[in-house]
Amino acid sequence: MRMAAKDLRVSHSTVSRRIEALEGKLGARLFDRLPEGYKLTPAGIDLLPISQELRSQVDAYSLKVLGRDTELEGQICVTMPDVIAVEVMMPYIAEFQSLYPAITVRIDDSYEVYDLNRREADIAFRFTNEPPEHLIGRRVATAYEAVYGHKDYVTQHDPNAQTSTARWVGWGLPEDNPEWITNSPFPNLKMACHLNNPLLQKQAVTRQMGLGYLPCAIMDNEPDLVRLTDPTPVRDVWVLTHRDLRDTARLRVFREFIFSKAAELTVRFRGT
Amino acid sequence: MRMAAKDLRVSHSTVSRRIEALEGKLGARLFDRLPEGYKLTPAGIDLLPISQELRSQVDAYSLKVLGRDTELEGQICVTMPDVIAVEVMMPYIAEFQSLYPAITVRIDDSYEVYDLNRREADIAFRFTNEPPEHLIGRRVATAYEAVYGHKDYVTQHDPNAQTSTARWVGWGLPEDNPEWITNSPFPNLKMACHLNNPLLQKQAVTRQMGLGYLPCAIMDNEPDLVRLTDPTPVRDVWVLTHRDLRDTARLRVFREFIFSKAAELTVRFRGT
DNA sequence: TCATACTGGTGCATATATGCACCAGTGGGA
DNA sequence: TCCCACTGGTGCATATATGCACCAGTATGA
Numbered sequence: 378m379r380m381a382a383k384d385l386r387v388s389h390s391t392v393s394r395r396i397e398a399l400e401g402k403l404g405a406r407l408f409d410r411l412p413e414g415y416k417l418t419p420a421g422i423d424l425l426p427i428s429q430e431l432r433s434q435v436d437a438y439s440l441k442v443l444g445r446d447t448e449l450e451g452q453i454c455v456t457m458p459d460v461i462a463v464e465v466m467m468p469y470i471a472e473f474q475s476l477y478p479a480i481t482v483r484i485d486d487s488y489e490v491y492d493l494n495r496r497e498a499d500i501a502f503r504f505t506n507e508p509p510e511h512l513i514g515r516r517v518a519t520a521y522e523a524v525y526g527h528k529d530y531v532t533q534h535d536p537n538a539q540t541s542t543a544r545w546v547g548w549g550l551p552e553d554n555p556e557w558i559t560n561s562p563f564p565n566l567k568m569a570c571h572l573n574n575p576l577l578q579k580q581a582v583t584r585q586m587g588l589g590y591l592p593c594a595i596m597d598n599e600p601d602l603v604r605l606t607d608p609t610p611v612r613d614v615w616v617l618t619h620r621d622l623r624d625t626a627r628l629r630v631f632r633e634f635i636f637s638k639a640a641e642l643t644v645r646f647r648g649t
Numbered sequence: 650m651r652m653a654a655k656d657l658r659v660s661h662s663t664v665s666r667r668i669e670a671l672e673g674k675l676g677a678r679l680f681d682r683l684p685e686g687y688k689l690t691p692a693g694i695d696l697l698p699i700s701q702e703l704r705s706q707v708d709a710y711s712l713k714v715l716g717r718d719t720e721l722e723g724q725i726c727v728t729m730p731d732v733i734a735v736e737v738m739m740p741y742i743a744e745f746q747s748l749y750p751a752i753t754v755r756i757d758d759s760y761e762v763y764d765l766n767r768r769e770a771d772i773a774f775r776f777t778n779e780p781p782e783h784l785i786g787r788r789v790a791t792a793y794e795a796v797y798g799h800k801d802y803v804t805q806h807d808p809n810a811q812t813s814t815a816r817w818v819g820w821g822l823p824e825d826n827p828e829w830i831t832n833s834p835f836p837n838l839k840m841a842c843h844l845n846n847p848l849l850q851k852q853a854v855t856r857q858m859g860l861g862y863l864p865c866a867i868m869d870n871e872p873d874l875v876r877l878t879d880p881t882p883v884r885d886v887w888v889l890t891h892r893d894l895r896d897t898a899r900l901r902v903f904r905e906f907i908f909s910k911a912a913e914l915t916v917r918f919r920g921t
Numbered sequence: 922t923c924a925t926a927c928t929g930g931t932g933c934a935t936a937t938a939t940g941c942a943c944c945a946g947t948g949g950g951a
Numbered sequence: 952t953c954c955c956a957c958t959g960g961t962g963c964a965t966a967t968a969t970g971c972a973c974c975a976g977t978a979t980g981a
Contacts, residue, residue: 378929388970393930395968404723405714410929412977420714427710431703438699442677442692625678650959660940665960667938684947686958 378415449627450479457484457502460575464595465645466502473634480627499628503615514617514632517639518646521608524561525596528603530585536563536605544569544587546578557590562606593648608648650687712893715771719898722751727903729756729774732847736867737917738774745906752899765891771900775887786889786904789911790918793880796833797868800875802857808835808877816841816859818850829862834878865920880920 378396382389396415400406407421417425457466462484470482501512504520526536526543534543545558547568558564569587572578575595582589583599593608616635618628635642650668654661668687672678679693689697729738734756742754757770765773765784773784776792798808798815806815817830819840830836841859844850847867854861855871865880888907894900907914 379927389929390931390971391969398968403711403714404718412928414928420717423713424710427706431706434699434703438696439675441695442675651957661959662941662961663939670938682959684958 449477449630451627452481452483453500453627453631454483454498455500455502455631456498458504458575460579460592460595461502463576464579464598465642469635469638473631476634477627477630480631482631499618499625500631501615501617503617504612505615506612508613508615508617512617512619514615515636515639516613516615517635518614518642519610520612520614520646521593521648522590522611523593523596523608523648524563524588524590524605525582525602526588526605527583527585527601529601530587531603531605536566536588541566546581546587546589547571548573548578561590563588592646594646597648604648614642614646712891715897716893717896721749721898721902723899724753724755725772725899725903726755726757726770727772727774728770730776730847732851732864732867733774735848736851736870737914741907741910745903748906749899749902752903754903765889771890771894771897772903773887773889775889776884777887778884780885780887780889783892784889785892785895786887787908787911788885788887789907790886790914791882792884792886792918793865793920794862794883795865795868795880795920796835796860796862796877797854797874798860798877799855799857799873801873802859803875803877808838808860813838818853818859818861819843820845820850833862835860864918866918869921876920886914886918 378392379389382392385392396408400408403420405420406418407424408415409418462470466484470484474480474482508514508516531543535541536543541563543563544567545563547558548555548571558566566588570581572581575591578589578591579595579599581587582591582596582602588605589596592611593604596602596604616632618632650664651661654664657664668680672680675692677692678690679696680687681690738756742756746752746754765771780786780788803815807813808815813835815835816839817835819830820827820843830838838860842853844853847863850861850863851867851871853859854863854868854874860877861868864883865876868874868876888904890900890904
């Protein structure tokens, strides 16, 4: 019993009490206490192969589970605004996938506040200055925005002119005198159209329908667009997950991959 | 997780912590915590048959060991409806204990169908006309019921009157036009209250809140109560145990003791 | 015969598990 | 929309398990 205690890394008194407790529950003695040590009773002898089998099954499962957790395979679900998915992240997703071909990345392109509590997604990209406290993650960049216009459009419609014919490409209705216009250098321009989606807004600006106040990360890759103001930090970009998922291997490597791109993303979101 | 805690007879917070501790040891999540409850993960699904098999092996061994036990000492666990425990059986339990002071009797007063396979109880008192086939035992009495009322109450509220003001003490909601009222001599009386527990119903009848249709075994010992109908046999009283435990000495002597009281119990349950 | 090295058992202080009471969140029904 | 009945989670007091230090008994070797 003293040697068993050493194997189990507990005190011999603990082993003694555990055996006594088990015997009480079973209503049977498992060992005779002899001066030379514990000796199995017939009931104890019967229990021996059973307990060995139980132990084997538990160990096998434990190994299986441990193996699975470290396996880099399976699906991960990432939610992010579609504009970010299309304009910024697809090259990175592709690179990650080539690095870990057994991992399937599913992008849920949405602005909706997905509930990570409900496993609607495993990882969320969030543009916020106040990330939810129940999620864990890291800020990977700060999103900057600026006023953009097509180079030909701003030549024909000088927004600085006294009675400028330039117009805004705006967001959804109703949006009278929004702050981003009031605080811009061209607060008196009229609205050309209202579009809910930054991708559509980028298309509109590119097609010379007006000026847009949009993220640098999505606008700077269009050579015909020119920036009319200096970039301004608007909100942080977070990569978040639920704390219960922090040890899941494939999620961890994905997050670490994204974190390894933080320098590039910082530059990208700040504008060049 | 809350229902599991009830089954295990521990606090739900204990179950929560045990699961968390097990997940920590395994390094794997066994459950997703959703707002509507715990949901097995793939690792948890894999563990389910293993843990069920482990449990079966432990229970089988436990039954085998207990079945072999020849000593007249230790604990026996008896489950019976609390109303029967309180009103009928306590004197017999006390007598048994004085006969076998080395045996500890634990009464689980419950109506729930205990799982004798799982050692949730060793002996069960059951009021049924169809005892489970996998249990062995003997019918020790037949329970008779009758309509009772307080003698003063039935003087003031003649239930036979044309427009009687007497009322029923009934069971839990919803219970519209139950058979036991429809088939009684006073089917048109109104309900005074709804009570789930025969002990409470007895109290209500004794306190002149109404009439009750209740077992003679619990009502005849109250001198102020009068019987308004002849007793009717309702169901049999069985004393049951698991077949693997039929040779366990202390369970055997307990059952034999109860069987030796069958004549008394028969009279008691029939009403006097 | 005595000293030493083992054994199993236990009192007591401490570490850990548990239950209680409460919290916040969610869904359904009125 | 609000109330109620559920869910999972947690702080704190208490119950229980554990480790330490010690005990008594036994066997062996000098």
